[in-house]
Amino acid sequence: MKKIIDFVANRPVLITAFIFIIFYFIPIKPKPFGDGDFHTGTIQLIEYLSNNFEGEIRVNKGMLTLVCYLIPYAIVYPFKNDSYFLFSSIAFSLIFVCLSVNFIFKAIDLLKVSNKQKAIIILLLSLFPIHIYYAMGVIGEVFAFFASSLWLYFWVKISFSKNKIKLSDFIFLGLSLILLYGTKPIFIPFIGVFSIYMFFFKSHWRNKLAFFLTIAIIPLLIFIESKSHKHGQEFKQYAFRSQILWSRYELRDEPFNWIPQHGKDEFSSTDYLNNRKKRIELDSICTVNGYDRNEYFIKWVLNDIADNPLLTLRQYSLKFFQSQSFIISPLIKSKKSPFIKYSIHIYINLINFLLVFVGVFTMFKLQKVKNYKLFFPFLFFWGSALCYVFLLHSEQRYMFPFRPILIFLFAYWFHMKNEKSLDFKET
Numbered sequence: 369m370k371k372i373i374d375f376v377a378n379r380p381v382l383i384t385a386f387i388f389i390i391f392y393f394i395p396i397k398p399k400p401f402g403d404g405d406f407h408t409g410t411i412q413l414i415e416y417l418s419n420n421f422e423g424e425i426r427v428n429k430g431m432l433t434l435v436c437y438l439i440p441y442a443i444v445y446p447f448k449n450d451s452y453f454l455f456s457s458i459a460f461s462l463i464f465v466c467l468s469v470n471f472i473f474k475a476i477d478l479l480k481v482s483n484k485q486k487a488i489i490i491l492l493l494s495l496f497p498i499h500i501y502y503a504m505g506v507i508g509e510v511f512a513f514f515a516s517s518l519w520l521y522f523w524v525k526i527s528f529s530k531n532k533i534k535l536s537d538f539i540f541l542g543l544s545l546i547l548l549y550g551t552k553p554i555f556i557p558f559i560g561v562f563s564i565y566m567f568f569f570k571s572h573w574r575n576k577l578a579f580f581l582t583i584a585i586i587p588l589l590i591f592i593e594s595k596s597h598k599h600g601q602e603f604k605q606y607a608f609r610s611q612i613l614w615s616r617y618e619l620r621d622e623p624f625n626w627i628p629q630h631g632k633d634e635f636s637s638t639d640y641l642n643n644r645k646k647r648i649e650l651d652s653i654c655t656v657n658g659y660d661r662n663e664y665f666i667k668w669v670l671n672d673i674a675d676n677p678l679l680t681l682r683q684y685s686l687k688f689f690q691s692q693s694f695i696i697s698p699l700i701k702s703k704k705s706p707f708i709k710y711s712i713h714i715y716i717n718l719i720n721f722l723l724v725f726v727g728v729f730t731m732f733k734l735q736k737v738k739n740y741k742l743f744f745p746f747l748f749f750w751g752s753a754l755c756y757v758f759l760l761h762s763e764q765r766y767m768f769p770f771r772p773i774l775i776f777l778f779a780y781w782f783h784m785k786n787e788k789s790l791d792f793k794e795t
Contacts, residue, residue: 377483432550461503519544542582558752617643
């Protein structure tokens with residue numbers, strides 16, 4: 369048994385790759401190309417580069433996601449076949465999933481947990497491999513997962529190491545944040561707050577300078593995005609208005625309808641339909657009166673929050689759980705029996721909330737033992753994601769980049785148990 373445990377504990381990447389290949393043949397997967405933005409945008413990027421930088425690129429979301437998909441798309445571009453684009457992208461995602469798991473366990477290794485404890489963590493990841501599920505489509509989540517895994521490892525290394533910190537560690541820390549912004553722009557508040565934290569962080573000035581010079585690329589990315597797609601800013605403003613309005617209707621009349629809402633279908637909730645009606649109403653008012661749409665929508669949302677404080681509190685409380693649960697849309701909307709659909713969702717979310725609750729407990733312990741080097745950055749990361757789902761659109765994929773930190777917090781819980789056991793034996 370010990371040999372099996374040691375084998376599992378020492379080969380998290382190999383096990384991840386094996387499960388990835390098995391999962392590829394399971395019929396339950398996300399929409400192959402999501403909403404199509406990354407698929408269309410990457411093809412446009414290839415054509416833009418091949419036509420001497422002429423043309424337009426759709427950049428509605430993270431620009432670096434298009435860059436990440438550029439290699440797998442370019443390999444099969446001559447065939448111009450969607451099946452080839454999808455297969456090549458999934459194969460490429462396998463590399464990033466394995467790299468992510470590698471960095472997560474490199475961070476865990478710094479805690480010096482036992483092989484048995486590492487095997488338990490790998491088992492939890494294998495029983496609910498959401499990081500693999502999200503890699504089965506051209507939807508970009510795997511790259512944000514990699515970015516946060518990279519950030520986790522280098523931040524834990526910087527926090528734990530005393531004499532082994534290198535200048536390159538701070539450069540890679542900055543690069544992880546560039547990739548995080550470039551794949552999930554919603555984390556710009558976290559990047560900003562963490563950068564302020566780094567300004568006061570005790571380290572050699574050369575290390576901090578290297579970090580700040582690296583993340584200085586982010587404003588350049590923002591500028592390039594604004595110039596690359598003339599309709600992109602209009603779309604982002606439309607998405608912003610739609611999401612802040614939707615945030616006021618999410619879990620309002622149907623507080624326990626947590627099925628992701630994407631267009632009108634038989635699964636559309638009353639809240640989603642009421643949100644659509646209100647959006648049309650507000651748009652009409654703005655058109656008739658010549659109001660600035662952004663300002664008018666924001667004003668309406670703020671007034672609604674002020675008029676319904678208890679409702680807002682209830683919504684935010686439920687969103688904490690709803691945004692961190694996983695509802696697999698293709699499964700819940702399938703023709704399978706309710707028993708199968710709900711049994712699978714209860715199973716995956718029991719595992720998921722084990723990580724969430726242990727994460728909350730460990731955060732409390734980090735604060736109690738005054739390990740602020742980990743506590744504050746993790747709090748900034750988690751808080752940034754939660755603020756987004758509270759104030760804008762609540763969906764599981766917006767919390768997904770925090771998952772590597774949840775896994776690490778679970779390992780840190782083992783670490784604290786080991787330390788407590790060691791202290792007991794020494795006394």
